[in-house]
Amino acid sequence: MCVESDGCxxxxxxxxxxxxxxxxxxxxxxxxxxxxxxxxPGQKFRAALLRCRSPAAAAGILSFGNVLNYxxxxxxxxxxxxxxxxxxxxxxxxxxxxxxxxCSFMVAAPIFGYLGDRFNRKIILSCGIFFxxxxxxxxxxxxxxxxxxxxxxxxxxxxxESSYSSISPTIIGDLFTNxxxxxxxxxxxxxxxxxxxxxxxxxxxxxxxxxDWHWALRVSPVLGMTAGTLIxxxxxxxxxxxADQLGGRIKHRTSWLCDMKALAKxxxxxxxxxxxxxxxxxxxxxxxxIPLYLFRAQxxxxxxxxxxxxxxxxxxxxxxxxxxxxTGLLGVVIGAATTRLCRQKxxxxxxxxxxxxxxxxxIFVCLIFxxxxxxxxxxxxCIFIGETLLFLNWAITADILMYVVIPTRRATAVxxxxxxxxxxxxxxxxxxxxxxxxxxxxxxxxxxxWQFLSLGYALMLCPFVIVLGGMFFLxxxxxxxxxxxxxxxxxxAMTRPPSSVKVS
Numbered sequence: 001m002c003v004e005s006d007g008c009x010x011x012x013x014x015x016x017x018x019x020x021x022x023x024x025x026x027x028x029x030x031x032x033x034x035x036x037x038x039x040x041p042g043q044k045f046r047a048a049l050l051r052c053r054s055p056a057a058a059a060g061i062l063s064f065g066n067v068l069n070y071x072x073x074x075x076x077x078x079x080x081x082x083x084x085x086x087x088x089x090x091x092x093x094x095x096x097x098x099x100x101x102x103c104s105f106m107v108a109a110p111i112f113g114y115l116g117d118r119f120n121r122k123i124i125l126s127c128g129i130f131f132x133x134x135x136x137x138x139x140x141x142x143x144x145x146x147x148x149x150x151x152x153x154x155x156x157x158x159x160x161e162s163s164y165s166s167i168s169p170t171i172i173g174d175l176f177t178n179x180x181x182x183x184x185x186x187x188x189x190x191x192x193x194x195x196x197x198x199x200x201x202x203x204x205x206x207x208x209x210x211x212d213w214h215w216a217l218r219v220s221p222v223l224g225m226t227a228g229t230l231i232x233x234x235x236x237x238x239x240x241x242x243a244d245q246l247g248g249r250i251k252h253r254t255s256w257l258c259d260m261k262a263l264a265k266x267x268x269x270x271x272x273x274x275x276x277x278x279x280x281x282x283x284x285x286x287x288x289x290i291p292l293y294l295f296r297a298q299x300x301x302x303x304x305x306x307x308x309x310x311x312x313x314x315x316x317x318x319x320x321x322x323x324x325x326x327t328g329l330l331g332v333v334i335g336a337a338t339t340r341l342c343r344q345k346x347x348x349x350x351x352x353x354x355x356x357x358x359x360x361x362x363i364f365v366c367l368i369f370x371x372x373x374x375x376x377x378x379x380x381x382c383i384f385i386g387e388t389l390l391f392l393n394w395a396i397t398a399d400i401l402m403y404v405v406i407p408t409r410r411a412t413a414v415x416x417x418x419x420x421x422x423x424x425x426x427x428x429x430x431x432x433x434x435x436x437x438x439x440x441x442x443x444x445x446x447x448x449x450w451q452f453l454s455l456g457y458a459l460m461l462c463p464f465v466i467v468l469g470g471m472f473f474l475x476x477x478x479x480x481x482x483x484x485x486x487x488x489x490x491x492x493a494m495t496r497p498p499s500s501v502k503v504s
Contacts (some may be wrong), residue, residue, distance in 0.1 A: 006206035035226045055175040058235045061185045062168045065227040069161050070195030071202060072136055072220040073101070076154070077288050077319045078203025081295065087147040091441075091455070095434030097154050098288050099427055103159035106422035113415020114256055116167035117408060122235050124163050126228040132160025133224035140217035164498060166415040169234065173402050173410055181402060186336040186395035193328020193391050196287060200321025242256065259409040263416060268351075268483040270405045271476040273417040275354065276397055277424035278469025279390060282365070282462045284426020285433045286387075287324075289459060290368075291316040294379060296452040297372045323384055331391025350400050351476035354393035354470055358470035362391035362463040369468050371457045390466070393473070404483040406491045433458045 040264040076083065076097060084094045115124055155270035169188060176184050203216035263269055294316045299305065335353065342349035364386035371378035398414075433455075440454035 013386040023328055038303075055184075058175060058495065059172055059187065060235060061071065061227070061230045061235055062172060063188045065125070065164060065224075066168065066191035066222050066472070067195040067198065068129075068189055068220060068227050070192050071199040071419055072157065072224065073161065074196045074199030074287055074321075075203040075216050075220060076199075077291070078200035078321065079213040079216045080288065080292060083163035086213070087144050087150070089147060089436045091145075091434035092431060093434075095430040095432075097290060097430075098284060099431035100151050101154040101158040102284065102422045102425075102427035104425055105162045105165075106419045108162035109161045109418045109422070110412075111415075112163045112166040113412040116170060116411030116415070117259075120237055121167045121171055122231050122237050122458065125167055125235075126232045128160045128163030129224050129228035129231070132157045133221035133228070135160065136217055136224075137221040140214045141457050149407050162418070165418055167411055169398055169414055170407075170411045170500070172408065175236075182336055182395065182399050183337065185398045185402075186332045189395040189398060190328055192330040192394055193324050193387070194330065196283075197321040197323070197325030197328060200291070200324065202316045204317045204321070230481060238456075256412070259412050260416075262409065263405070263413055264324040266483055267479040268400065268476050269413060269417070271472045271479070272351065272354075272397055272400050273420045275358070275393075275469045275472035275476065276417060276421040276425070278358070278465050278472065279393065279397075280380070280421040280425025281429045281465045282469075284389065285429040285462050287426075287461060288430040289433055289455060291320045293452070293455050294320070294372065294376060296448070296455060297375060297379070299448050300373065300452045301376070303376070312469065319380065320383070323380065324387060328391050331388045332395055334388070335392035335394070335396050338392070339399075348477045348480050350396050350403070351480050353472045354396050354400075355470045355473035355477065357389045357392035358466055358473060361386050362466040364461075365463040365466060369460055372456065373452070398482070404487050406481070406487050406494070408494070429462075433461070436461070456471060 080094060083089075083097070084091075086094075112124065112128075135156045139150060139157075142150045142153065143465055169185065172184050173181060199220075202219055203213075205217040207213040208217055209215070286396055298316075335357070339349050339353050342353055346352065364382045367371065367381050367382040371382060401413055401417060402410065436458035438457045440457060441450060
């Protein structure tokens with residue numbers, strides 16, 4: 001910007017300057033005004049901060065925050081065996097950690113969605129990050145007599161992280177359009193697998209370095225507070241609809257009740273949200289149980305010993321974390337590139353790419369449980385391909401939402417999509433898998449082999465849910481064009497005088 005908000009002129013600006021955005025849009029520069037006066041020292045500092053608030057920098061900081069969000073979430077999964085041993089809980093008991101986290105996450109999401117459509121978004125984001133960072137750090141000091149308190153702390157962390165996941169994509173949506181928005185959302189959602197993988201790696205590495213798993217929960221809070229500070233200073237608060245060249249011109253807003261009715265009637269939004277729930281179900285179950293499942297497979301193959309020490313082996317968590325990072329990168333990049341290519345052939349490319357990737361992923365997820373008993377390497381290969389295909393659709397799903405939902409209700413839409421995907425997905429899948437595994441173990445004589453098989457049988461539920469998700473994406477493809485056109489018409493109507501507005 002060439003002019004500060006209080007009317008002072010920033011050095012180095014001329015009347016010929018133009019403001020560019022990465023989406024390719026361009027607005028005329030601000031002309032010199034005789035009423036402008038030189039900036040005072042304090043105002044120059046503020047002006048320097050404003051120059052750093054480019055859309056690219058904002059997207060980078062928000063993506064960094066998203067990495068930390070998921071890194072903190074899966075740090076616990078990286079030391080799950082140690083937590084289970086330390087607190088002496090069953091499979092279902094330890095699965096409750098993720099379930100409580102996700103339940104609090106999804107309950108808070110609609111509240112933050114409402115706030116994100118009406119109040120300063122970056123303030124909400126920063127407060128959320130500071131909150132979960134403080135709670136995570138505090139939870140590392142809970143003793144083994146208070147497992148219920150440890151579970152409660154994960155619920156509080158879920159509330160803090162919910163604010164970030166519900167609101168941050170809408171800021172990116174208001175900074176970019178079209179292919180640029182797809183690219184930036186791809187980078188943002190790359191943080192999900194990248195952060196998840198780094199969570200396993202961080203948890204395992206911190207535990208090994210300190211000789212105590214509690215230290216796994218003391219690293220991400222420091223990084224989280226850093227991200228919160230960066231958001232406060234360097235992320236702008238764009239006007240809703242700004243990237244669609246409607247910033248400041250949206251004359252009419254709809255009520256929350258009207259927003260909810262419109263979203264419920266939006267078939268593309270409903271079906272893509274159900275498909276997201278299928279993805280969440282699988283990723284939630286895998287993230288919690290696959291490292292433990294592979295460890296039990298190695299015990300059965302007699303290439304590893306059952307954990308009887310204070311510090312359990314972290315090899316599988318490290319490998320799974322590294323695979324998740326790489327497959328996340330590949331999945332998001334391949335997904336964005338494939339969608340961009342397919343858009344030249346069909347306007348329904350977004351949901352169709354998601355559907356094909358989901359159905360392909362289900363095949364390789366099934367193969368994991370077929371080959372794990374005989375070959376750990378074969379299981380890792382199947383995980384690699386299955387996760388890559390599963391991660392293809394994350395950024396694309398967010399882009400579908402941006403196309404079919406008008407800017408003034410996007411935060412609400414993101415929040416309720418998160419609510420739905422967690423409610424029907426990873427809120428229950430870790431606990432459900434643990435519950436099925438425990439029930440199967442009680443049905444037969446307890447042995448190392450049966451511990452491995454029972455968890456594998458429980459996890460076999462995931463590929464069936466993934467196939468169901470693929471079907472929902474195919475249903476999304478049927479209604480995508482109609483809902484996109486309807487959103488464009490609604491947005492155009494919201495810029496007209498009050499007498500001609502009728503928004504459903």
